[in-house]
Amino acid sequence: MITTERLELRYFRPEDAEAFSAYRSVPEVARFQSWNAPFGLEEAQAKVASFADGDPLQPGWFQYAIALDGLLIGDIGLNTFDNLMQADIGYTLAQEHQGKGYATEAVGGLLQHLFVDRDLHRVSAEVDARNVASARLLVRLGFQQEGFRPENTWFKDEWTDDLLFGLLRSNWRRTAG
Template sequence: MTTQRLMLRPLAATDARALYAIFSDPTVVRYWSAEPWTDISMADTAIARALEAYRDETELRFAIELAGSREVIGTVALHHFYNQYNRCELGYAIASGHWGNGYASEAIEAVLDHGFNEVGINRVEADIDPRNDASAHVLEKLGFRKEGFMPQRWRVHGEYADTVFYGLLRDYWNDRKAS
């Protein structure tokens, strides 16, 4: 998939260094439920899992490349598919050096269009740490609605962390696109 500034494509083994640079950055994974990667083999494992998920159609994970330079600056995924309900979850990460440029919104919008229009998803869910203002802004800008709050749901980086749940229905998406 391509957008005005980005290309979204399946992950490849050659992405290991770029992914390691992104996910070993403590600022990128600050609100994730995992510690920063400490070895490039963790990138290799993540890529292998993504390749397996492509084969058994359990996840759609894309590398986010800058169209001009072909630099991998992040990932975006639709995962945890519940096919009987046409529902899945959204995940994304952008290299901290590229924050504030609208790349997350641009990439997520393309993936949501694909999910709703090509895959047939009816509902996409996301859960974030309520302290992650940038992520909340991205989701709300794209039409996600706050649907719930769970205190101390995760233990992240040695502390309990809350969760805010967001949901986006195909109807909301279509209404947003029409207006």
């Protein structure tokens, strides 16, 4: 669906379930995410099947598989608004593939697609303030921090601070060169 220099963003496939379960079962990967580790294979199979039925061009959530040499290494969630001009994103990368630029490349490839091919006006992201690596990734890609909400979310038995990020297509054009 979307290709970058090293990666492919594509629909999930049934054979992705084992890798999906594996990286979502790592406590450090799950720490700032909506699920808890471990993430069982049956649950992964059900999620992968539901993701495969999604349509990225329709309003609502769609989950892209991030593949390296055909193998699943992560995923990007895209929540397209009803107006089809705005979206929220979220992303996860397997721990062994972090720190190699794959997340930046995958999110950057998705932004290129959203702003150029789909003509979106704005993309937003919300990050747990403790997830410094994720916030840095967004800034690297041109997002601006637009808000800080202290103790805003009751998450995994504690109050957490939220950072709000946004990127307009016009600003992305300037930073993308």
